[in-house]
Amino acid sequence: MEFLVRFETALPDSLSEEQVADLLVRERARATELRGSGVLKRLWRIPGRRGVVGLWEAADATELHDALSSLPQFPWMDVRIEPLATHPQEQ
Amino acid sequence: MEFLVRFETALPDSLSEEQVADLLVRERARATELRGSGVLKRLWRIPGRRGVVGLWEAADATELHDALSSLPQFPWMDVRIEPLATHPQEQ
Amino acid sequence: MEFLVRFETALPDSLSEEQVADLLVRERARATELRGSGVLKRLWRIPGRRGVVGLWEAADATELHDALSSLPQFPWMDVRIEPLATHPQEQ
Amino acid sequence: MEFLVRFETALPDSLSEEQVADLLVRERARATELRGSGVLKRLWRIPGRRGVVGLWEAADATELHDALSSLPQFPWMDVRIEPLATHPQEQ
Amino acid sequence: MEFLVRFETALPDSLSEEQVADLLVRERARATELRGSGVLKRLWRIPGRRGVVGLWEAADATELHDALSSLPQFPWMDVRIEPLATHPQEQ
Amino acid sequence: MEFLVRFETALPDSLSEEQVADLLVRERARATELRGSGVLKRLWRIPGRRGVVGLWEAADATELHDALSSLPQFPWMDVRIEPLATHPQEQ
Amino acid sequence: MEFLVRFETALPDSLSEEQVADLLVRERARATELRGSGVLKRLWRIPGRRGVVGLWEAADATELHDALSSLPQFPWMDVRIEPLATHPQEQ
Amino acid sequence: MEFLVRFETALPDSLSEEQVADLLVRERARATELRGSGVLKRLWRIPGRRGVVGLWEAADATELHDALSSLPQFPWMDVRIEPLATHPQEQ
Amino acid sequence: MEFLVRFETALPDSLSEEQVADLLVRERARATELRGSGVLKRLWRIPGRRGVVGLWEAADATELHDALSSLPQFPWMDVRIEPLATHPQEQ
Amino acid sequence: MEFLVRFETALPDSLSEEQVADLLVRERARATELRGSGVLKRLWRIPGRRGVVGLWEAADATELHDALSSLPQFPWMDVRIEPLATHPQEQ
Numbered sequence: 001m002e003f004l005v006r007f008e009t010a011l012p013d014s015l016s017e018e019q020v021a022d023l024l025v026r027e028r029a030r031a032t033e034l035r036g037s038g039v040l041k042r043l044w045r046i047p048g049r050r051g052v053v054g055l056w057e058a059a060d061a062t063e064l065h066d067a068l069s070s071l072p073q074f075p076w077m078d079v080r081i082e083p084l085a086t087h088p089q090e091q
Numbered sequence: 092m093e094f095l096v097r098f099e100t101a102l103p104d105s106l107s108e109e110q111v112a113d114l115l116v117r118e119r120a121r122a123t124e125l126r127g128s129g130v131l132k133r134l135w136r137i138p139g140r141r142g143v144v145g146l147w148e149a150a151d152a153t154e155l156h157d158a159l160s161s162l163p164q165f166p167w168m169d170v171r172i173e174p175l176a177t178h179p180q181e182q
Numbered sequence: 183m184e185f186l187v188r189f190e191t192a193l194p195d196s197l198s199e200e201q202v203a204d205l206l207v208r209e210r211a212r213a214t215e216l217r218g219s220g221v222l223k224r225l226w227r228i229p230g231r232r233g234v235v236g237l238w239e240a241a242d243a244t245e246l247h248d249a250l251s252s253l254p255q256f257p258w259m260d261v262r263i264e265p266l267a268t269h270p271q272e273q
Numbered sequence: 274m275e276f277l278v279r280f281e282t283a284l285p286d287s288l289s290e291e292q293v294a295d296l297l298v299r300e301r302a303r304a305t306e307l308r309g310s311g312v313l314k315r316l317w318r319i320p321g322r323r324g325v326v327g328l329w330e331a332a333d334a335t336e337l338h339d340a341l342s343s344l345p346q347f348p349w350m351d352v353r354i355e356p357l358a359t360h361p362q363e364q
Numbered sequence: 365m366e367f368l369v370r371f372e373t374a375l376p377d378s379l380s381e382e383q384v385a386d387l388l389v390r391e392r393a394r395a396t397e398l399r400g401s402g403v404l405k406r407l408w409r410i411p412g413r414r415g416v417v418g419l420w421e422a423a424d425a426t427e428l429h430d431a432l433s434s435l436p437q438f439p440w441m442d443v444r445i446e447p448l449a450t451h452p453q454e455q
Numbered sequence: 456m457e458f459l460v461r462f463e464t465a466l467p468d469s470l471s472e473e474q475v476a477d478l479l480v481r482e483r484a485r486a487t488e489l490r491g492s493g494v495l496k497r498l499w500r501i502p503g504r505r506g507v508v509g510l511w512e513a514a515d516a517t518e519l520h521d522a523l524s525s526l527p528q529f530p531w532m533d534v535r536i537e538p539l540a541t542h543p544q545e546q
Numbered sequence: 547m548e549f550l551v552r553f554e555t556a557l558p559d560s561l562s563e564e565q566v567a568d569l570l571v572r573e574r575a576r577a578t579e580l581r582g583s584g585v586l587k588r589l590w591r592i593p594g595r596r597g598v599v600g601l602w603e604a605a606d607a608t609e610l611h612d613a614l615s616s617l618p619q620f621p622w623m624d625v626r627i628e629p630l631a632t633h634p635q636e637q
Numbered sequence: 638m639e640f641l642v643r644f645e646t647a648l649p650d651s652l653s654e655e656q657v658a659d660l661l662v663r664e665r666a667r668a669t670e671l672r673g674s675g676v677l678k679r680l681w682r683i684p685g686r687r688g689v690v691g692l693w694e695a696a697d698a699t700e701l702h703d704a705l706s707s708l709p710q711f712p713w714m715d716v717r718i719e720p721l722a723t724h725p726q727e728q
Numbered sequence: 729m730e731f732l733v734r735f736e737t738a739l740p741d742s743l744s745e746e747q748v749a750d751l752l753v754r755e756r757a758r759a760t761e762l763r764g765s766g767v768l769k770r771l772w773r774i775p776g777r778r779g780v781v782g783l784w785e786a787a788d789a790t791e792l793h794d795a796l797s798s799l800p801q802f803p804w805m806d807v808r809i810e811p812l813a814t815h816p817q818e819q
Numbered sequence: 820m821e822f823l824v825r826f827e828t829a830l831p832d833s834l835s836e837e838q839v840a841d842l843l844v845r846e847r848a849r850a851t852e853l854r855g856s857g858v859l860k861r862l863w864r865i866p867g868r869r870g871v872v873g874l875w876e877a878a879d880a881t882e883l884h885d886a887l888s889s890l891p892q893f894p895w896m897d898v899r900i901e902p903l904a905t906h907p908q909e910q
Contacts, residue, residue, distance in 0.1 A: 044631060277368075318449040320449040
């Protein structure tokens with residue numbers, strides 16, 4: 001099942017530059033893993049914003065939540081999910 | 092996978108009283124079938140409104156759409172869906 | 183009487199890790215009590231978010247408020263309540 | 274349990290003047306009954322609008338829905354309900 | 365003239381426990397005075413929230429503002445006011 | 456007491472040209488009366504729209520409602536009211 | 547350049563069944579052409595609704611508008627467009 | 638003074654094809670006049686919609702309203718206006 | 729040209745009591761000047777809130793912005809502006 | 820392709836006066852460059868606010884994002900983008 005997932009990330013000022021740099025490295029690594037396993041299928045930038053919209057695939061909403069919450073920046077992400085149904089023309 | 096599904100139904104004035112009565116009978120029959128098959132698990136009335144909120148279970152959003160669109164009143168239903176993830180305390 | 187109750191919890195940064203851990207333990211204990219007494223009937227995670235939606239039962243809104251405000255994290259919970267009426271098909 | 278209930282009524286143009294006059298008479302009669310039984314406790318006009326806000330009392334949301342849907346104009350009423358909890362200072 | 369007044373209060377973290385306790389005592393005392401003078405007629409808790417909705421009576425919006433701003437917690441209250449007109453059935 | 460009152464008027468297509476012309480004449484006459492009695496103090500056009508915003512004065516919301524509902528076009532007006540309090544600098 | 551495009555279609559009751567059937571045939575044919583030319587890349591159903599969300603590619607907003615307005619049902623479509631920027635991880 | 642003006646036009650079904658065609662011809666003629674006089678400076682299409690956004694210049698909101706209401710389709714236009722101030726970098 | 733201008737002011741906690749007192753004195757002085765020059769014509773309090781709505785007159789939006797930004801509290805004001813057109817009945 | 824771009828900038832209190840002054844100088848310099856290269860075509864102030872709306876031109880949303888994120892204040896800008904299509908009357 002596919003989902004449109006959009007989120008913006010707001011890291012707190014209390015994090016040091018090293019912590020932020022470390023988070024970004026680990027975030028990218030985890031995102032790469034999720035791409036490799038087919039959970040994260042496409043990712044776009046929302047122009048002008050520090051936010052993304054992506055096409056994700058998971059068995060259900062629980063598996064999707066587990067994938068999203070495995071991202072190191074999850075505690076600071078504001079996430080909105082939209083479930084998608086298959087269109088007859090796509091089958 | 093469970094979903095919260097809420098909808099309000101607005102039948103057009105152009106339907107005759109017989110057509111409306113027939114629709115209600117067929118709607119109830121189909122709803123009963125969906126309860127029997129475990130797709131429609133709970134149904135509540137939104138107080139003061141001609142709307143309902145229900146707890147539905149389906150393999151994914153496509154199967155849920157098929158169940159909803161099998162309701163005879165579907166052409167006149169305004170439906171909003173919210174995907175639910177399993178809470179750890181419920182496992 | 184049943185209610186749909188959804189809330190997100192935002193613990194302040196000023197709490198220490200011990201305070202947060204203690205809060206979570208006490209929150210889970212109180213939630214378990216509310217389940218045992220039949221006040222908290224179902225709980226779902228809102229996928230992608232630090233929020234939940236639940237099905238609660240209480241005699242009225244006052245009793246529901248007392249149950250919710252008995253949760254240790256209540257001071258930091260943003261709660262929205264929706265009253266539910268019994269649907270004729272459920273009787 | 275008390276509820277704040279607000280609604281606006283939009284009678285369709287297809288009703289004749291007699292039908293509208295009859296509806297108003299029956300609406301007022303039913304409202305008077307609901308006042309007599311203590312279900313409808315206060316009623317205010319929303320200034321400038323064809324809408325009202327009222328203070329209602331019912332055992333629960335189901336009983337409130339039954340009272341509201343007993344009003345002859347219910348099919349054309351757009352109703353919003355807000356549950357109220359008792360304030361400690363009122364006890 | 366009656367008004368529906370709803371507000372939520374958010375005391376800042378910078379207040380000490382003594383300051384908060386003192387504020388609550390003085391708030392309750394002032395609310396009692398306003399009840400005694402007939403300005404504050406009813407008060408309800410919004411279930412699940414740190415907010416209230418109340419029925420107030422004042423000569424006009426200026427007198428209502430003076431009453432509200434006489435509450436010790438007014439600097440931290442987010443207030444919304446709705447003017448009410450007398451309903452013909454109430455006269 | 457002063458109020459900001461804004462409304463847009465949507466006359467139904469079912470009115471004949473004569474009915475519309477008659478309504479406009481009577482509307483203007485009634486508005487002139489309300490200006491003469493000091494109820495309607497200022498009137499502005501919302502640029503680009505068939506709507507107006509006005510400054511009205513009435514003893515309370517009930518008297519304001521009576522003035523507004525005395526306008527011949529009132530059945531087709533969508534009215535929003537904002538109560539105003541006297542600013543200390545204006546006294 | 548890619549766009550997320552979502553729309554709901556509301557055909558008026560004044561269309562005959564033949565006109566609707568003809569529209570659907572021509573809509574599907576045109577959609578197939580747009581897929582063939584790479585303008586329409588993916589299409590999903592919004593579950594529970596008569597609406598779709600799709601991934602479109604066009605040189606710019608003008609070319610996208612031309613593609614959308616070439617759909618036979620365009621006069622009755624309510625369309626919302628969201629421009630997408632390439633995410634660095636996708637390059 | 639410049640304004641951003643956006644509007645969507647919804648011609649009623651009751652207009653004949655000739656009336657619509659005549660309206661479009663007169664609309665375009667009037668728009669051309671407004672361009673010639675420097676009132677309408679730029680016009681864009683909102684992609685996917687039957688709406689436009691434009692840059693207009695007028696002495697004030699009254700003159701802008703007069704220009705907009707001189708358009709033959711004005712009775713069916715839903716217009717929103719945003720006043721613009723000169724940016725220091727543009728002087 | 730007249731404008732309806734509403735704003736709420738939120739002074740930061742980091743200002744000392746002296747700074748706040750000084751700001752209020754200077755704010756009142758500048759407001760008095762703007763009244764004297766006919767830019768600020770009327771001012772009302774929004775009941776229950778730390779906000780005002782006012783009737784301002786300026787040649788255009790740029791001159792209005794200059795007047796507003798000349799207020800000492802401008803850096804902490806959240807301002808919303810609504811342009812007004814002259815109503816034919818007022819001429 | 821043209822875009823309407825609006826943003827408000829909220830610099831954090833943690834920046835020193837020198838840092839703010841330096842940011843403003845660099846922001847103006849970069850904006851001048853973007854004007855010179857034809858990316859930033861027009862800029863207006865939103866009256867009463869610390870925000871601007873501008874007309875930008877870029878090959879696509881990705882190039883627009885790159886231009887916006889090249890502004891020194893980008894980390895503190897809240898940006899909203901609206902894609903524009905060419906209007907037939909402008910060709």
